[in-house]
Structures are given as structure tokens and as C-alpha cells.
Amino acid sequence: MNQVARVGDVPAEEAATVPHNVEAEQQLLGAILTNNELYDRVASIISEAHFYEPVHARIWEVAAARISKNALASPVTLKAFLEDDEGLKELGGAAYLARLAGAAISSFAARDYAQMIHDLAIRRSLMDIGRSMTDSAQQVDVAREPKDLIVEAEQALYQLGEAGQASQGFQSFLKAVTDAVNVANAAYQRDGGMAGIPTDLIDLDKKLGGLHKSDLLILAARPSMGKTSLAVNIAFNIAKAYKRGQKPDGSTGAVEGGCVGFFSLEMSAEQLAARILSEASEVPSEQIRRGDMTEAEFRRFVEAAKTLEACPLYIDDTPALPISQLAARARRLKREHGLDVLFVDYLQLVRPASAKDSRVNEVSEITQGLKAIAKELDIPVIALSQLSRQVESREDKRPQLSDLRESGSIEQDADVVMFIFREEYYKEREKPGDHELEKMAQWQEEMERLHGRAEVIIGKQRHGPIGTVELSFEGRFTRFGNLVKPWQQGGDSDF
Incomplete structure (x- = not known):
């Protein structure tokens, strides 16, 4: 022929x-x-x-x-x-x-x-x-530094290595429909369970349907509400459940849990590891720092450390990373060890690739970059975010979308926005004087009701409902967990 x-x-x-x-x-x-x-x-x-x-x-x-x-x-x-x-x-x-x-x-x-x-x-x-690399390198442009060209080349090579083609371009509707059916089938095979990766927090998983691939999730709160703790808890739960095997599409990868990448721009890797060990061993983190442990606690601590050695949880604690470098490191991690979920703690500490005329534009570039990472690597990206001080000046301290710092771009680019709210934290600071006996009794009653409870408020979700999820919170171990409802308590319940 x-x-x-x-x-x-x-x-x-x-x-x-x-x-x-x-x-x-x-x-x-x-x-x-x-x-x-x-x-x-x-x-x-x-x-x-x-x-x-x-x-x-x-x-x-x-x-x-x-x-x-x-x-x-x-x-x-x-x-x-x-x-x-x-x-x-x-x-x-x-x-x-x-x-x-x-x-x-x-x-x-x-x-x-x-x-x-x-x-x-x-x-x-x-x-x-x-x-393309040769052409780009020959064009000397003030706005494009050599390191930017390296990141672009690495991105193109990564896409080629992963997908077998350098750029996606248009795809037929048939392929898109087939992919959608495969996702629905995966959920159906789990007996109507989740299409995404479970967080192990039952009520949160019911609302979100797990963590979905290519989604950008924002977890926001005021300082001391426990956003890093919740992120660490979820990251640890996913890494702990990791099992490798053959996926429905025939490829090999995580069939349960997943490999987790954690960019800790605020805390060191050692501090983050101490938090995870505190949760796993049930030894308060301040005792771990001081070395003030009983023999039984120290034994639990060492056992937990041994168990965690095999967990596929990778921490990068480089401060002030530019968004382009963050993307390059995430790509490298996926290529070398695998990557199923990425955490960024926290968004406002990531630097834009280049200086912008306003902070709003810088944050916009960062959120767009994080969403691009989620789509390119086909993983959920969970970015933590600070809230503005206007929360503190309101009677009702529950956060809302407008409280996000530089909120326009964050709210726009995110698929899910969640807020952590612990009323106990604010009530604690309203303690009346010892001489106000009636107020003190009322305050103690309120504190008992609120003790060990936290709310995760889902303020935006593209794929499902918004609403509030109640979790338990153990401050000593900085651990969030599933809250036992009154009707689940068996004989002690009034219901």
C-alpha cells in the first residue's frame, strides 16, 4: 500500500x-x-x-x-x-x-x-x-526569567510523561461523557458511597461526597480555630488508609486513601510531625515538646511513630514559595512517589510568580495557580486561608464568604469553601467575674454545652449542598473527630 x-x-x-x-x-x-x-x-x-x-x-x-x-x-x-x-x-x-x-x-x-x-x-x-524551549530561550524578554522557562519546560515534559501528549486541546463530548460515567460508576461500586477520597470524618464526607479530583477546596478560619489541625487530621487519615492496587481503568495506584503532599509554609516539618504524633498516640502536644511523659505515654508515642513511618505523607516546609515553584514541586512529587491529595498551609504565605500592583491581584494569581495544579495533576487541592478581622466585630462570629481576605478571587476560583467555627473559643473569653454568681452559673452551663464541639460551615460547593457539619474537637491532642449524636449513644440517650 x-x-x-x-x-x-x-x-x-x-x-x-x-x-x-x-x-x-x-x-x-x-x-x-x-x-x-x-x-x-x-x-x-x-x-x-x-x-x-x-x-x-x-x-x-x-x-x-x-x-x-x-x-x-x-x-x-x-x-x-x-x-x-x-x-x-x-x-x-x-x-x-x-x-x-x-x-x-x-x-x-x-x-x-x-x-x-x-x-x-x-x-x-x-x-x-x-x-519551543529553544525559541523561548532565544527571545530575551525582561518579563520572563530563565527560571520561568525551566518551570514551563518541566510542566510540558510532565504532561507528556503522565498523559502521553504534551497538550490536551479540545476533546470530544463522547470522551467527557465517558469520564463522567466512570466517576459515577466508581461511586456506585462503593454502594452509593463517595466518588471522591474519604476524609474519614463521616458527616463531612456525606456533605462533600469525599474530596473530588481537580477540585480546589478552601479551608478558612480565624487564628486559633484549628484550621491547620483539621488539615493535618484529614491528611493523616488519607495517608493512613493508603492501599495500592489496580484501579477500575486498569492503571495502578491508590485504591483506598492516597499519597499526600503537605506544603507547610508556616510550621516546620518537625512541628507538623509532632502534631500528627500527638493525635496518633493521644499524648498532648505540649507534653511531647517538654518531654514530660509517663512510661506508658512514651511507649504509645514510640509505637505511633513506628506505625507512621510507612505513611505516604510528604512535607515541604520551605517558606515563601512562589506559586510556580509550588507547582513544579507538586509535579515532581507525583512523578517520583505519587500524589493523590495536596495541602497548602496557608494561601496568603504563597508568593505570586511576579510582583503585582495590588495584593488582590497577587492572591488572584495564587488561587488561579492552585486551581491549575488541581486540574493538571487531577487531584484535590486543599488550601488553608486566613479570614479578615471583621468577623470579630460582629455579634454572630460565624464566618461567611465576605470574610475571606481578598475574597473575590478566592471565592470565585474555589469549588468548595469551608469555614471552621468553635463557639467555645469565643465563649471562653466572655468569662464573668467571680462575684457575678448568676452570670457565672449561666456561663458554665454554656461552656459545658459547647465543650469539645466544632462546626465546619460549607459556604460554597459547586457539586452539592451548603450547610453546617458538627465535629468533635479535642484541644489536648489538636484532633477533630466524628461527633456522636444523642440517638447514637444507646442506653444513655433520652430519645
């Missing part, structure tokens, strides 16, 4: 130097059109983006769509869908499809042809990235 005289958007004189094998593409397409069952063997290796010849890419896309619907893909059935294709007309129209099927002589080698087409596509993409 004659090789197709086409070089796409590559100049004709360069075509000979571009890695490609049109005959392998013809053999693979012919084999698929002759025997549709071969498609399942090669679908995980290549997509239409890997074909060098655009007409072949379109033939593959239509054939794949037909086979996915359990319909026949043959020269006869594909003819109706490709009759108006100008590229196919140049090659002979429907007769070309018949020639492809007729010339397919080695269906057993379909997988080898698919691997060859994939590898040649990767080589072409590498050449494109190399050319």
Missing part, C-alpha cells in the same frame, strides 16, 4: 526527519476494522492524538466511538460518518477504508503496532517541546 503523502503542519522538507510510520497506522486501522475485538487490546495504549496522519486520527475516533457503543465499526458503517471528510476524499474516499481493511495481514501484531505509533508520537512531542 502506498504511503500517504501528508505531513500535517510540518513543512514538507522536514517531513522525512519527523519520526512517523504511516504503514503501521494503516495496518492497525485495517486490523481494527476487520476485527473490532482488537480495539480493547490497544485502547489503553493510544488515542487519536497519537496518529501522525490526521485522516487516520479521524478514522480511529469514529471507529472507537462505534465500538464503545457495542456497534460495528467496518468500512461500510464508517463510510456514512466520513463521507464529507475532505482528507479522506483526497485518499479515495470509502475505497480507502476498504483498502485499509483488505490490506490488514497481521491482526495478532496490533498491540505492537499500537505501541510503535504511541512511541513515535512521544518522540514528535519531545521534538516540539525542544523547539
Whole structure:
């Protein structure tokens, strides 16, 4: 069969130097059109983006769509869908499809042809990235520093390594629908459970449906409300539950829990580890710092440390990281160890890639960058955020969306915005004088009611309802947990 005289958007004189094998593409397409069952063997290796010849890419896309619907893909059935294709007309129209099927002589080698087409596509993409890097490096621009070019090149290479193609571009609605069905199927397989990664906080998981891939979640609170504690608790729960295995799509990765990355821009890695150990060993963190432990507590502490050694929780405590560096480090972590959830503590300590004329614009660049990381790495990103002081001046101290510092961009870019509120913290500061006996009795009654309780207020959620989730809070171990409801207490309940 004659090789197709086409070089796409590559100049004709360069075509000979571009890695490609049109005959392998013809053999693979012919084999698929002759025997549709071969498609399942090669679908995980290549997509239409890997074909060098655009007409072949379109033939593959239509054939794949037909086979996915359990319909026949043959020269006869594909003819109706490709009759108006100008590229196919140049090659002979429907007769070309018949020639492809007729010339397919080695269906057993379909997988080898698919691997060859994939590898040649990767080589072409590498050449494109190399050319792009050379062009960018030659253009001396004051606004673009060399380190920015390195980050861009690393991003392009990461995408190529992960997805097998350097850039996504448009995708057909069929692929988007298939992905949506796969997510719904994953939730259905868990008996109507979560599509996302569970946090192990039952009521929060019910509201959120777990942590969803490509989502940016903002966890905001005033100082001393426990936002770092809650983030650490969730990170620890996810890492502790990690199990590796084969996922429904055939790839290998986390089937339970996940690998967790934690950017701690405020606390050191050692302080963060001490918090996790305090929670796991049930020894108050101030006793751990002072070394003031009984023998039983120290034994629990050491046992907890041994158990945690195997947890896939990675901490980066570099201060004042620019958003571009943060993205590059997250990519590297995913490539080297895997990454299923990313935490950033906290948003206002991340630096923009370049200085902006206002703080609002800087925060906007940071939130957009975090959302881009979530989409690019296909993971949930949980960013902690400070709230403005206007909360303190209100009678009702419960936070709301307008309390977010530089709130416009944070509220706009986030898929979920959550606030932590502990009324006990504020009530504690309203303690009346010892001589005011009536007020003191009322205050003590209120404190008893509020003790060990926290609220997580979901102020925004793209995929579900807003509302309040009640959690327990043990200040000694800086630990949030599931709150036992009165009807769950068995015999002690009045209900």
C-alpha cells in the first residue's frame, strides 16, 4: 500500500526527519476494522492524538466511538460518518477504508503496532517541546526569567510523561461523557458511597461526597480555630488508609486513601510531625515538646511513630514559595512517589510568580495557580486561608464568604469553601467575674454545652449542598473527630 503523502503542519522538507510510520497506522486501522475485538487490546495504549496522519486520527475516533457503543465499526458503517471528510476524499474516499481493511495481514501484531505509533508520537512531542524551549530561550524578554522557562519546560515534559501528549486541546463530548460515567460508576461500586477520597470524618464526607479530583477546596478560619489541625487530621487519615492496587481503568495506584503532599509554609516539618504524633498516640502536644511523659505515654508515642513511618505523607516546609515553584514541586512529587491529595498551609504565605500592583491581584494569581495544579495533576487541592478581622466585630462570629481576605478571587476560583467555627473559643473569653454568681452559673452551663464541639460551615460547593457539619474537637491532642449524636449513644440517650 502506498504511503500517504501528508505531513500535517510540518513543512514538507522536514517531513522525512519527523519520526512517523504511516504503514503501521494503516495496518492497525485495517486490523481494527476487520476485527473490532482488537480495539480493547490497544485502547489503553493510544488515542487519536497519537496518529501522525490526521485522516487516520479521524478514522480511529469514529471507529472507537462505534465500538464503545457495542456497534460495528467496518468500512461500510464508517463510510456514512466520513463521507464529507475532505482528507479522506483526497485518499479515495470509502475505497480507502476498504483498502485499509483488505490490506490488514497481521491482526495478532496490533498491540505492537499500537505501541510503535504511541512511541513515535512521544518522540514528535519531545521534538516540539525542544523547539519551543529553544525559541523561548532565544527571545530575551525582561518579563520572563530563565527560571520561568525551566518551570514551563518541566510542566510540558510532565504532561507528556503522565498523559502521553504534551497538550490536551479540545476533546470530544463522547470522551467527557465517558469520564463522567466512570466517576459515577466508581461511586456506585462503593454502594452509593463517595466518588471522591474519604476524609474519614463521616458527616463531612456525606456533605462533600469525599474530596473530588481537580477540585480546589478552601479551608478558612480565624487564628486559633484549628484550621491547620483539621488539615493535618484529614491528611493523616488519607495517608493512613493508603492501599495500592489496580484501579477500575486498569492503571495502578491508590485504591483506598492516597499519597499526600503537605506544603507547610508556616510550621516546620518537625512541628507538623509532632502534631500528627500527638493525635496518633493521644499524648498532648505540649507534653511531647517538654518531654514530660509517663512510661506508658512514651511507649504509645514510640509505637505511633513506628506505625507512621510507612505513611505516604510528604512535607515541604520551605517558606515563601512562589506559586510556580509550588507547582513544579507538586509535579515532581507525583512523578517520583505519587500524589493523590495536596495541602497548602496557608494561601496568603504563597508568593505570586511576579510582583503585582495590588495584593488582590497577587492572591488572584495564587488561587488561579492552585486551581491549575488541581486540574493538571487531577487531584484535590486543599488550601488553608486566613479570614479578615471583621468577623470579630460582629455579634454572630460565624464566618461567611465576605470574610475571606481578598475574597473575590478566592471565592470565585474555589469549588468548595469551608469555614471552621468553635463557639467555645469565643465563649471562653466572655468569662464573668467571680462575684457575678448568676452570670457565672449561666456561663458554665454554656461552656459545658459547647465543650469539645466544632462546626465546619460549607459556604460554597459547586457539586452539592451548603450547610453546617458538627465535629468533635479535642484541644489536648489538636484532633477533630466524628461527633456522636444523642440517638447514637444507646442506653444513655433520652430519645
